[in-house]
Amino acid sequence: MSLLLNSSFTGASSACLLHRERSRRRRLRVPGVTCRQGSNDDRSDAARQKQSPLLLDRRDILLGGLGGLYGVTAGPKVLAAPIMPPDLSTCHPATAPALDNKCCPPYDPSETISEYGFPATPLRVRRPAHLMKDDQEHLDKYKEAVRRMKNLPAEHPWNYYQQANIHCQYCNDAYFQQNTNDVPVQVHFSWIFLPWHRYYLHFYERILGKLIEDDTFTIPFWNWDTKEGMTFPAIFEDASSPLYDPKRDQRHVTGGKILDLKYAYIENPASDSEIIRENLCFIQKTFKHSQSLAELFMGDPVRAGEKENQEANGQLEVIHNATHAWVGEPDGYKENMGDFSTAARDSVFYCHHCNVDRMWDIYRNLRGNQVEFQDNDWLDSTFLFHDENEQLVKVKIRDCLNPTKLRYTFEQVPLPWLGKINCQKTAETKSKATTELSLTRVGEFGTTAQALDASNPLRVIVARPKKNRKKKEKQEKVEVIQIKDIKVTTNETARFDVYVAVPYGDLAGPDYGEFAGSFMRLAHRKKGNDGTQEQGPKKKGKLKLGITPLLEDLDAEDADKLVITLVLRTGSVTVGGVSINLLQTDAPAVI
Ligand code: C2O
Numbered sequence: 001m002s003l004l005l006n007s008s009f010t011g012a013s014s015a016c017l018l019h020r021e022r023s024r025r026r027r028l029r030v031p032g033v034t035c036r037q038g039s040n041d042d043r044s045d046a047a048r049q050k051q052s053p054l055l056l057d058r059r060d061i062l063l064g065g066l067g068g069l070y071g072v073t074a075g076p077k078v079l080a081a082p083i084m085p086p087d088l089s090t091c092h093p094a095t096a097p098a099l100d101n102k103c104c105p106p107y108d109p110s111e112t113i114s115e116y117g118f119p120a121t122p123l124r125v126r127r128p129a130h131l132m133k134d135d136q137e138h139l140d141k142y143k144e145a146v147r148r149m150k151n152l153p154a155e156h157p158w159n160y161y162q163q164a165n166i167h168c169q170y171c172n173d174a175y176f177q178q179n180t181n182d183v184p185v186q187v188h189f190s191w192i193f194l195p196w197h198r199y200y201l202h203f204y205e206r207i208l209g210k211l212i213e214d215d216t217f218t219i220p221f222w223n224w225d226t227k228e229g230m231t232f233p234a235i236f237e238d239a240s241s242p243l244y245d246p247k248r249d250q251r252h253v254t255g256g257k258i259l260d261l262k263y264a265y266i267e268n269p270a271s272d273s274e275i276i277r278e279n280l281c282f283i284q285k286t287f288k289h290s291q292s293l294a295e296l297f298m299g300d301p302v303r304a305g306e307k308e309n310q311e312a313n314g315q316l317e318v319i320h321n322a323t324h325a326w327v328g329e330p331d332g333y334k335e336n337m338g339d340f341s342t343a344a345r346d347s348v349f350y351c352h353h354c355n356v357d358r359m360w361d362i363y364r365n366l367r368g369n370q371v372e373f374q375d376n377d378w379l380d381s382t383f384l385f386h387d388e389n390e391q392l393v394k395v396k397i398r399d400c401l402n403p404t405k406l407r408y409t410f411e412q413v414p415l416p417w418l419g420k421i422n423c424q425k426t427a428e429t430k431s432k433a434t435t436e437l438s439l440t441r442v443g444e445f446g447t448t449a450q451a452l453d454a455s456n457p458l459r460v461i462v463a464r465p466k467k468n469r470k471k472k473e474k475q476e477k478v479e480v481i482q483i484k485d486i487k488v489t490t491n492e493t494a495r496f497d498v499y500v501a502v503p504y505g506d507l508a509g510p511d512y513g514e515f516a517g518s519f520m521r522l523a524h525r526k527k528g529n530d531g532t533q534e535q536g537p538k539k540k541g542k543l544k545l546g547i548t549p550l551l552e553d554l555d556a557e558d559a560d561k562l563v564i565t566l567v568l569r570t571g572s573v574t575v576g577g578v579s580i581n582l583l584q585t586d587a588p589a590v591i
Pocket of ligand 1: 340343
């Protein structure tokens with residue numbers, strides 16, 4: 001295996017090499033990169049001891065929780081606990097049809113878990129991918145690092161496909177949470193989404209840097225929030241490069257096609273400039289509608305052991321989902337990007353997520369860098385990764401909130417979506433909507449769940465909790481559309497878009513009004529024993545969309561009720577209810 005890496009790797013002492021020779025560890029080591037202190041041979045006791053604090057911590061927490069549940073300790077707070085990493089010995093078949101449901105890493109019971117030593121490098125600057133073609137040196141390093149990662153022994157934790165499998169393990173149900181046998185560890189659909197992926201990228205980037213012995217190495221970001229970056233990044237297109245992946249939708253990733261951030265397996269017929277405007281508006285609205293309450297942008301809380309909570313991703317995750325679908329193959333298992341189990345097998349995954357991470361950083365800066373959730377169940381949520389020294393380390397959300405602690409930052413590039421763009425419907429559409437009035441009666445949602453129908457959007461009239469809210473009230477509470485009990489057929493991707501309009505009395509005009517946001521869930525399938533595609537686990541979800549600024553744009557502050565329209569774009573979806581509520585804000589509006 002040593003031949004796979006060039007001889008510029010140095011640094012392992014001969015004692016270290018000798019130890020390695022003798023090691024009974026199943027995992028293969030990269031010469032010259034690390035040698036852990038102490039012998040790994042006398043595994044189990046000492047080693048197990050080292051790993052156990054994490055497991056014990058978790059049990060303590062959970063017992064506290066169960067105590068609360070059974071009345072030993074009172075108060076709902078005791079029930080909650082941060083998400084903890086799974087017991088790595090319990091990896092089991094995943095919901096990963098393209099991988100035959102297999103993505104567990106090699107398990108080494110002697111491996112110990114340590115605290116992560118945060119890097120002390122100079123601040124490393126992540127650059128836009130579309131500008132990397134002019135930075136041949138950086139691009140060459142990137143390709144070389146990925147090439148080396150692909151050439152590592154298949155079982156090595158740094159191997160390209162082992163790295164990709166991490167995503168499958170934590171997204172496709174390969175682990176249950178500790179002390180449960182039916183609650184998967186899931187890093188999407190909640191407030192865990194952004195921090196987990198931040199760490200995942202960080203370690204991937206550090207490992208690539210280590211493989212080329214460059215402590216300043218950074219991965220690029222897919223700058224899809226600017227016109228110049230809205231096509232598939234050219235550096236991933238070259239079929240002879242290690243960054244290439246043949247399993248993509250060729251119609252989208254070649255020929256300068258504009259990315260559609262609302263993609264749902266149907267081509268957007270609009271012109272390029274119109275799609276660009278729609279994308280920028282979607283990003284602008286996402287920031288604007290969610291700036292005063294972090295969960296609207298980042299996702300809802302999830303706590304240890306929770307089984308019945310309704311998943312709610314933030315709007316940033318929704319934007320992110322469409323890009324996954326747009327890059328992956330249109331058929332079959334939507335490999336690689338279109339299914340979470342295979343997504344990270346395409347190098348562009350990390351480039352895409354690098355921009356998602358950047359969006360979080362911008363959101364945070366706009367909100368004065370305040371901590372998004374002052375809640376220990378978020379801050380103490382803990383993840384496990386292999387670091388750039390091949391050590392299995394645990395990291396907490398509280399330590400990744402500021403990227404400078406991880407020693408990276410993003411190159412400053414223009415943010416066209418933050419400026420003035422016309423994101424309201426044009427005056428023309430508006431007047432058309434009122435001149436060609438064919439009003440229809442629209443009912444309330446009622447109490448029974450309703451299936452969405454692609455050819456007949458669901459339109460409901462919903463009362464607002466309060467109208468004519470004063471500026472101060474708006475600063476204290478954000479008005480939010482809540483759609484609950486969303487059920488999808490999980491072996492298909494599901495998407496619906498939400499529009500808001502002002503009714504005429506109790507009647508609705510033909511126009512759906514302004515776009516407020518979307519629900520999107522990528523397909524989550526597994527392979528049945530007979531090879532057929534079965535559904536992944538079903539869970540109810542919910543959607544929350546801030547509308548305070550949108551109502552100002554609509555001039556709707558004095559409306560008692562709103563017409564809310566749900567337009568199904570793909571998949572099968574039923575929803576259990578639509579309401580409008582006022583939620584406490586956590587930051588002032590700035591844009
Ligand atoms: Cu874990 Cu883009 O997904």
